[in-house]
Amino acid sequence: MSPLPAAPVTLAVGDALPQITVGPLSRTDFVRYAGAGRDFNPIHHDEPFAHSAGLPEVFGMGMLHAGILGARLARWVGPEQLRRFQVRFVGQVWPGDVLTFRGEVEQVADGIAHLALTVTRQDGEPVLRASAAAAVAG
Amino acid sequence: MTDPAVAGTELDTVRFPVERGKLAELARAFHDDDPAWFDPAAARAAGFPGIPAPPTATVLADHWRSDGALTSALALGLDVARLLHGEASWEYLVPVRAGDELAGTARVVGVTTRDGRRGGTMTLITIETAFTNQDGAVAVIRRDTLIETAPPA
Numbered sequence: 001m002s003p004l005p006a007a008p009v010t011l012a013v014g015d016a017l018p019q020i021t022v023g024p025l026s027r028t029d030f031v032r033y034a035g036a037g038r039d040f041n042p043i044h045h046d047e048p049f050a051h052s053a054g055l056p057e058v059f060g061m062g063m064l065h066a067g068i069l070g071a072r073l074a075r076w077v078g079p080e081q082l083r084r085f086q087v088r089f090v091g092q093v094w095p096g097d098v099l100t101f102r103g104e105v106e107q108v109a110d111g112i113a114h115l116a117l118t119v120t121r122q123d124g125e126p127v128l129r130a131s132a133a134a135a136v137a138g
Numbered sequence: 139m140t141d142p143a144v145a146g147t148e149l150d151t152v153r154f155p156v157e158r159g160k161l162a163e164l165a166r167a168f169h170d171d172d173p174a175w176f177d178p179a180a181a182r183a184a185g186f187p188g189i190p191a192p193p194t195a196t197v198l199a200d201h202w203r204s205d206g207a208l209t210s211a212l213a214l215g216l217d218v219a220r221l222l223h224g225e226a227s228w229e230y231l232v233p234v235r236a237g238d239e240l241a242g243t244a245r246v247v248g249v250t251t252r253d254g255r256r257g258g259t260m261t262l263i264t265i266e267t268a269f270t271n272q273d274g275a276v277a278v279i280r281r282d283t284l285i286e287t288a289p290p291a
Contacts, residue, residue: 003172003174003184004172004174004175004184004186004190006184006185006186006190007185022169029167032163032166032167033167035163035167036160036163036164036166036167037164037167037197037198037200037207038197038200038201038206038207039197039200039206039207039208040206040207040208041207041208041218041221042218043218043219043221049219052219053219053220054290061207061223062223062226063194063197063207063223063226064167064168066194066226067164067167067168067192067193067194067197068168068169068170070168070192070193070194071165071168071170071175071192071193072170073193074190074192074193075170075172079190079191079192079193079233080186080190080233082193082228082230083229083230084227084228084229084230085193085194085227085228085230086225086226086227086228087225087226087227088224088225089222089223089224089225
């Protein structure tokens with residue numbers, strides 16, 4: 001794993017986030033995030049509650065994969081260079097899913113890189129679309 | 139359905155410490171075990187003046203709110219069985235590091251309704267939380283869109 005950058009990095013249009021996959025995600029992954037972030041909505045850990053809400057099983061909280069993406073984004077551009085991070089949850093994450101995290105520089109202007117990012121499931125369906133802005137070197 | 143009149147309502151203010159133990163838990167939950175996220179010596183070796191917070195670290199406020207991540211939804215009377223998180227965004231103004239003391243005030247800034255894909259009406263509620271640090275500076279502004287899907291027909 002590359003070190004966490006403390007100073008601005010150099011980025012150009014088309015540069016890509018080192019792509020990673022995480023998973024298969026387990027219910028334990030959901031519960032670990034529930035404890036770390038205090039998200040105890042039973043829909044994310046309590047199977048009978050999920051069934052009563054009409055769902056086939058529990059699903060992962062969006063802030064878990066948003067958080068994984070955020071940490072990887074920080075590892076790429078530097079946690080203290082981020083100016084904005086915006087995520088839109090567009091699909092659900094189920095136990096057993098393997099997620100792929102991607103990102104690309106779309107524009108660099110006035111010392112700020114504008115990035116587009118996605119998280120997709122193993123079947124190619126997106127679960128999250130994101131954008132970010134970060135201060136860059138040069 | 140939520141009364142549109144709640145727009146502008148202040149929900150709660152919570153003060154909380156950015157603790158390295160919770161930052162270590164977040165790093166593990168995010169499948170990123172770099173000690174720079176929780177060990178002061180590793181953070182210094184990487185060139186940081188203190189342990190940097192990950193981009194979504196403002197969730198730590200939920201440890202100090204009455205109902206955790208569900209505090210705003212329950213205060214607004216939303217049905218958690220029909221609750222979805224639609225969007226989240228963060229504006230970063232001042233770096234957040236372990237040892238900081240933040241105070242976040244959550245406010246409802248928008249309520250809209252929309253026809254649900256399977257009939258009925260869904261409600262979208264936007265909440266903004268401004269986090270001020272121990273120096274009185276606004277460090278992070280977070281916005282969330284909560285969606286209450288239409289009740290079953």
